[in-house]
Amino acid sequence: MNAYIGLLRPAVLAVLALVLNAAPAGADSIRNQEWMLSALGITAAHEITQGAGITIALIDTGVRADHIDLQGNVLPGVDISTGVPEGDGLTDVDGHGTAMAALIVGHGHGPGNAEGILGIAPASKIVSVRNGQHRPAYLAAAIDWAVGSGAKVISISEGQGVIDAGIVTSIARAVAADVVVVASVGNRPASKRVEFPAALPGVLAVGGTDRQGNHADVSVTGVGVLLAAPAVDIVSAYKDGGYIAGDGTSASAAIVAGAVALMRSRFPTMRAADVVRRLEATAIDKGPKGKDDRYGYGLVNIRAALASKASSAPTSTYEPSPSSSKVPSVHGANGSGGAKRNIGARGMGLLPIALGISVVLVLLGAGLTARIRR
Numbered sequence: 001m002n003a004y005i006g007l008l009r010p011a012v013l014a015v016l017a018l019v020l021n022a023a024p025a026g027a028d029s030i031r032n033q034e035w036m037l038s039a040l041g042i043t044a045a046h047e048i049t050q051g052a053g054i055t056i057a058l059i060d061t062g063v064r065a066d067h068i069d070l071q072g073n074v075l076p077g078v079d080i081s082t083g084v085p086e087g088d089g090l091t092d093v094d095g096h097g098t099a100m101a102a103l104i105v106g107h108g109h110g111p112g113n114a115e116g117i118l119g120i121a122p123a124s125k126i127v128s129v130r131n132g133q134h135r136p137a138y139l140a141a142a143i144d145w146a147v148g149s150g151a152k153v154i155s156i157s158e159g160q161g162v163i164d165a166g167i168v169t170s171i172a173r174a175v176a177a178d179v180v181v182v183a184s185v186g187n188r189p190a191s192k193r194v195e196f197p198a199a200l201p202g203v204l205a206v207g208g209t210d211r212q213g214n215h216a217d218v219s220v221t222g223v224g225v226l227l228a229a230p231a232v233d234i235v236s237a238y239k240d241g242g243y244i245a246g247d248g249t250s251a252s253a254a255i256v257a258g259a260v261a262l263m264r265s266r267f268p269t270m271r272a273a274d275v276v277r278r279l280e281a282t283a284i285d286k287g288p289k290g291k292d293d294r295y296g297y298g299l300v301n302i303r304a305a306l307a308s309k310a311s312s313a314p315t316s317t318y319e320p321s322p323s324s325s326k327v328p329s330v331h332g333a334n335g336s337g338g339a340k341r342n343i344g345a346r347g348m349g350l351l352p353i354a355l356g357i358s359v360v361l362v363l364l365g366a367g368l369t370a371r372i373r374r
Helices: 010-020 035-041 044-050 097-107 136-148 165-176 249-266 272-282 302-306 355-365
Strands: 055-060 073-080 107-109 115-118 125-130 153-156 180-184 201-207 225-229 232-239 245-248 341-345
Touching: 010 044, 010 073, 035 044, 035 225, 035 341, 044 302, 055 115, 055 136, 055 249, 073 115, 097 232, 097 249, 107 272, 125 232, 136 165, 153 249, 165 180, 180 249, 180 272, 201 249, 225 249, 249 272, 249 302
Parallel strands: 055 125, 055 153, 073 125, 153 180, 180 201, 201 225, 245 341
Antiparallel strands: 107 115, 232 245
């Protein structure tokens, strides 16, 4: 079972002391750092739909529903952390769940909601299913609860190295209920192959790409990969009311879950299997021709999938963001910090800090990173 472990060398701690004293960037810089929005053509996609009427069950560490970029878009759910359904799932002591929720349904804030995190499906709703212990039996129970809640999409950014009969059964029930289950494939170096439940039939398994739309080193490979989505330098909301940034396939799965929500809003009568097929058919082919172990059927092409006629959709809409070796500058809307961390197959490690440009240079010069794996 995966667990969060922060690996910080003394040199990193010295750098963090400088980071804490750095001047935060302006609030509008958060939106500017969401490079995935322009790369995936989200503005054009939102002219078609923003996901109204769709509920996504997020199985994760819980969600801070009162984050300024999430207010009104997170519904009470359940806490499965003890193995017995209880509570509302709106406690997030880790931060990972809040980050994933914002990538899916974040609506931003400020005049015209032009500041903060904008998610892929900002008119959709998240129902939080907290699975804090990450035990296979608990994940199976979380999936069953999510199906029973009426959610049309389930987003899972966690994985198991071994197959579990309970998870297999719960996934089968989700598929039978016409629910699209999206899961991250896992992160290198901790993961060596596509993890479960992503590796199971009926699950939309998502790998990661970098700013150029190429395979991200952090993403595992394997025949189970079906689609790819951004996984590098991903900025999102944090449980303290601020923001974090990091790498990993957790973000990739959340992004594709948002894409599925847009599809289910745009085509309300389309069956789950056909939603997945359309996303696969309209994906931008990368690597070897056809499906491959890195990209699956290709990089998710949201605009093409939402087109009224798939055959008339553009063959490529990906707009690469200039490659960047610097850590994004992030800050909290309430003056609280951000973080740079590895977003694992369930992990955006916790390092709440405010990053300034001068500190970014120090970090780069030292070649340091905090790696956290879930």
